[in-house]
Amino acid sequence: MRDLALIFTIALVAALAIGLAGALLLRRLRRRSITVHLCVLLAVTVLAVVGGVVAVAEAMFLSPHDLEVVLIAVAAAAVVSLAVGGHIGRRLAAAAVWADQARERERHIEKGRRDLVAWVSHDLRTPLAGLRAMAEALEDEVVRDPETVGEYHRRIRIETDRMTRLVDDLFELSRINAGALRLSLTAVALGEVVSNALASTAPLAAARRIRLVAVESGWPTVAASEPELARVVGNLLLNAVRYTPEDGTVRIEAGRELDTVWLAVTDTCGGISPADLPRLFDVAFRGETARTPGQGTGGGGASGGLGLAIVHGLVEAHGGHVDVHNTSGGCRFVVRLSAA
Known part of the structure; x- marks a missing residue:
């Protein structure tokens, strides 16, 4: 028993010395990846x-041959352990990255949800007021003349229609x-x-003296759901x-490239801030300056801040892609879908 205790003590001291060195090394590498x-x-x-x-082996005066055999066996086990450890480390690192991305997406979605609630409440x-x-x-007959009463009725209908579109x-x-x-x-x-x-947009364009330009023929056929594509x-x-701006121009055109159909809408809005371009299709995004529905410049939408988000969602539901970039004096939205 004394010999076994001595062997255990010698092995423990050697292992502790190496373990302490490893702990110091891990402390210095604390900023490295989990795989390392x-x-x-x-x-x-x-x-x-x-x-x-x-x-x-040294304490027991083992022969060099026996020590060599033991070390070879330990080296083989070490190779397997390190290979398995590297594989597991890479899996854990990938899982950690995925978890970080999931948390970031969750924070982004939660922020979008809060922004949407605040935006809808404001609009x-x-x-309603x-x-x-x-x-x-x-009701109190504060206004009685037929012209003012008619104007109030017209404005009530307009605001009701706008809130209906928002819903x-x-x-x-x-x-x-x-x-x-x-x-x-x-x-x-x-x-x-x-x-x-x-035809639906023409009255608004005429009221603002904006020219709508489109070719009369050569439009391709696309594989799509017609109601959503119309939206x-x-x-x-x-x-x-x-x-x-008033007296501007809006141009719509389309074409086909192999198995893809593209549709482009180009305006003369003056361009969009490069910092805003990546977020233009976010829900309720309004750009650098807050603005009421129907006013301002930049990426608004059918109901102030939802129109472009709906465009993005519907295009992706078709398996397509939509992007936007600035042009000379304006911006250009391009939708790409599969050809029929």
Whole structure:
């Protein structure tokens, strides 16, 4: 028993010495990746075993041949341990990166949710206050002349329609984010969709003296769901008209490249800040300056800040891609979808 205790003590002292050196090394490498830490830990463990074996061999006067055999066996085990440790370390590092990305996405989504609630609250509070004031004025007969009463009725209808569009956009966006949007793809004549969108946008463009420019023929056929594609084109045109100064121009064109159809809407809004371009399709993003619906420059949308987010979601639901870049005096939105 005394011999066994002596062997244990010698091996323990050697292992402790190597373990202490490994702990100091890990402390110096604390900023390195988890893979490095795991490999160092396994290497220290193997070296501790080797140190104990060598110390005991020297104390027991083992032959060089026996010591060599033992060390070869330990080296083989070390190779396997380090290989497994490196693999596990890489898996753990990838999992840590994925977890960090998931947390970042969660923070981004939560911030977007808070911004959306604040934005909707603001954009609903203003028209509701106006509706209440006009309704009370009509109810109390503060205004009586037919012309003013008619104007109040017209404004009430306009504000009600705008809030209805806002609620519709919120519902559409919730379907997109929840993955509940189911598309039935068919061969859609892009020219007909563009023609209808131009007809819907023409009154607003005429009121602001904005020219709508589009070719009359040569429109390709795209594989898409027609209602959602109409929403995409309509939102892009409405966005361009709203944020283009008076006497400006909005141009819509399309073409085909191999199996891809592209649709471009170009305006003369003056351009968008490069810092805002990556966030232009975020929900309720308004750019550097806050603005009321229907005013300002830059990336607004069908309901102030939802139109472009809906465009992005619908295009991705089609398996396509939408991007935006500045041009001379304005910006250009490009949608790419599969050709029919």
